[in-house]
Amino acid sequence: MMEKVKVALLGLGTVGSGVWKMISENRDVIARKTGKWYQISSVLVKNPEKKRNLDGVEEVLTTDFSQVLARDPDVLIEVIGGVEPAFSYIKKAMAKGCHIVTANKELMAKRGQELEELSGQYGVQLRYEASVGGGIPVISTIRHFLKANRIYRFYGILNGTTNYILTRMSEEACSFADVLKDAQEKGYAEADPSSDVEGLDAVYKLSILMRLAFQVHVPVSQIPCQGITDLSPQELQLAEMLGYSVKLLARAEQFGENGPVSCSVLPTLVPLHYSLASVRDVYNAVTIEGDYVQDLTFVGQGAGQKPTASAVVEDLLNTGISFEEETGCQTNPWVLAGEDVFLTRFMWLKVRGQVTKPALEAQLKEVFASKLLRWAMLPEQAHTSIGLIVQGCNEQERKDWLSRWDVEQSQNRPVLVGKTLLDRCPPLFLAKTKA
Ligand SMILES: NC(=O)C1=CN([C@@H]2O[C@H](COP(=O)(O)OP(=O)(O)OC[C@H]3O[C@@H](n4cnc5c(N)ncnc54)[C@H](OP(=O)(O)O)[C@@H]3O)[C@@H](O)[C@H]2O)C=CC1
Numbered sequence: 001m002m003e004k005v006k007v008a009l010l011g012l013g014t015v016g017s018g019v020w021k022m023i024s025e026n027r028d029v030i031a032r033k034t035g036k037w038y039q040i041s042s043v044l045v046k047n048p049e050k051k052r053n054l055d056g057v058e059e060v061l062t063t064d065f066s067q068v069l070a071r072d073p074d075v076l077i078e079v080i081g082g083v084e085p086a087f088s089y090i091k092k093a094m095a096k097g098c099h100i101v102t103a104n105k106e107l108m109a110k111r112g113q114e115l116e117e118l119s120g121q122y123g124v125q126l127r128y129e130a131s132v133g134g135g136i137p138v139i140s141t142i143r144h145f146l147k148a149n150r151i152y153r154f155y156g157i158l159n160g161t162t163n164y165i166l167t168r169m170s171e172e173a174c175s176f177a178d179v180l181k182d183a184q185e186k187g188y189a190e191a192d193p194s195s196d197v198e199g200l201d202a203v204y205k206l207s208i209l210m211r212l213a214f215q216v217h218v219p220v221s222q223i224p225c226q227g228i229t230d231l232s233p234q235e236l237q238l239a240e241m242l243g244y245s246v247k248l249l250a251r252a253e254q255f256g257e258n259g260p261v262s263c264s265v266l267p268t269l270v271p272l273h274y275s276l277a278s279v280r281d282v283y284n285a286v287t288i289e290g291d292y293v294q295d296l297t298f299v300g301q302g303a304g305q306k307p308t309a310s311a312v313v314e315d316l317l318n319t320g321i322s323f324e325e326e327t328g329c330q331t332n333p334w335v336l337a338g339e340d341v342f343l344t345r346f347m348w349l350k351v352r353g354q355v356t357k358p359a360l361e362a363q364l365k366e367v368f369a370s371k372l373l374r375w376a377m378l379p380e381q382a383h384t385s386i387g388l389i390v391q392g393c394n395e396q397e398r399k400d401w402l403s404r405w406d407v408e409q410s411q412n413r414p415v416l417v418g419k420t421l422l423d424r425c426p427p428l429f430l431a432k433t434k435a
């Protein structure tokens, strides 16, 4: 007789529907590999009127959480999103002895530590693989396969929606609004997509990974962050003419054991010959660097129904197998100002009127001399877009140069250089903010 596992599912949107389908469609392979029969005994939704198109789901639908617990689930899967009521539901379920699987990065970034403590207190497991990198098993890798390494750095693309938008804007010159709509229809974006495009979703994921990799809790409010809403197709085009692809880069590093931490989520220019530049569409990539493993890179679909459901259901199947205690976490780390680590910068500006190439070249050489690495210009009807790659240029020099133009728009972005992550100066020279 096969062991039965009773599962409660909170949420039946993009991810919840994927979980329902995967458990139904792959029941045979799951039973064969685990020797267990997973049965979804209740599904909590908000709107009981919504058409679901999922075989058999109507019989277990409810809008009442107490009915979910009344069915005594062994495992509760939370895929409703947001902090409340998700936190309270999970806490109540833990108190009843339920193991928990969640895909909720906002919850894990803001209240993850508390939930870890509660799971220890109630002797239940808390798994959240899907909260970072969609289908990529990055959390399990850090938790299970990098315990003996000192992880000092990780970086990559942690948001599928923005990578999808940037890819289509640069390759097909699509408008930001059109591609965002498409990303929402494909189920990549959050219920409130501003979380994706303003960089917060990647911040949540970065905060979760820092807790696991460095054992530090950096509150999301302390992570320097900029989204992609102000990127124009012209800026992307100029970056490409200079040999770069723009990516929303999430990065974190720690300078020594219990040392200061530097982290940020920023649109960043990545040289086209770096493998990170060819991570397109909804794909995410994470590189982890540790003292013994050296470097590991994972690439996979970072959002969408199937990859996310895969991570959730794998978590479900692993529940009850191994039990990893969460170790202590430094709660008041020294957080360095994130952007100062990038010494090489991309300056983009859109000026009114036409500019001649020789005059611009002469001016750039006079102002920036050897700090200027590369430049390009793009004439438009009544404007000219100018892009520069400069190294070691300070804010005053930048402002002085801008003051020579009738500027309509300008940007100053970090550029990824070097064999490893950054061309950084030693941390002591960086601006500091003590947490
Ligand atoms: N979409 C993706 O690619 C990924 C999403 N995630 C995370 O997974 C979680 C779910 O995302 P996703 O499926 O896209 O979200 P959706 O908005 O598609 O679905 C949310 C579901 O939760 C239900 N719900 C919302 N609020 C409540 C409530 N108060 N009580 C009961 N049910 C509620 C909704 O009910 P109803 O159907 O009735 O409206 C809906 O079924 C989020 O935490 C998200 O960040 C993680 C990785 C990838």
Ligand SMILES: N[C@@H](CC=O)C(=O)O
Pocket: 131, 133, 134, 158, 159, 160, 161, 162, 188, 189, 190, 196, 201, 302, 303, 304
């Ligand atoms: N909205 C998120 C979904 C997965 O975490 C993203 O686009 O990455």
